Amino acid sequence: SVSDQVSSPTFGIVNHYENQQGDLFYHFDFYRLDDPSEALDIGIEEYFYSGNYCWLEWAEKIAAFLPEKFFLIRISTDSETKRTLNLQHIKDAS
Template structure:
């Protein structure tokens, strides 16, 4: 399962967690939030692409469809998605949901589960 949905309030640490995961995947590129570009593409040391989405700023889910979200999700490559609640109709049938809650400034609770729709 290579589509991972990251859920949490603004500032919960979604991008920070994605950066840490990308480090473990040996991503060669700098990892940053794609808030304005909607998607960033990174490359692993094996040459595999990893896609990082941030749908916070889209106003219409059709924008995701127009950018080819279905092709990204079916590519077989890792797709890390922030603010997926903006595009629920385009999520694949099966994905990992990583929910992040911040109790304190320095503490996070993370719950991970598989979603089968």
């Protein structure tokens, strides 16, 4: 578990978190990304292949840069009080 308070990286694209064991986690929010190549400017590939967990919001904005293997979590709003989670392991993003 992460002991830091988790928040959406509103102004920056990425936030770093560390759990009690010293493991790093990266949280990306690509909502405000205008051009997918901006993700390359922050070194997205280095984060993805660092061996650390990367959590992405609005990942469809950088679809061309996603790794071949990832775990997709979709949250659908069914009503004001009900949500549906769809979990899918993607083995080839192409």
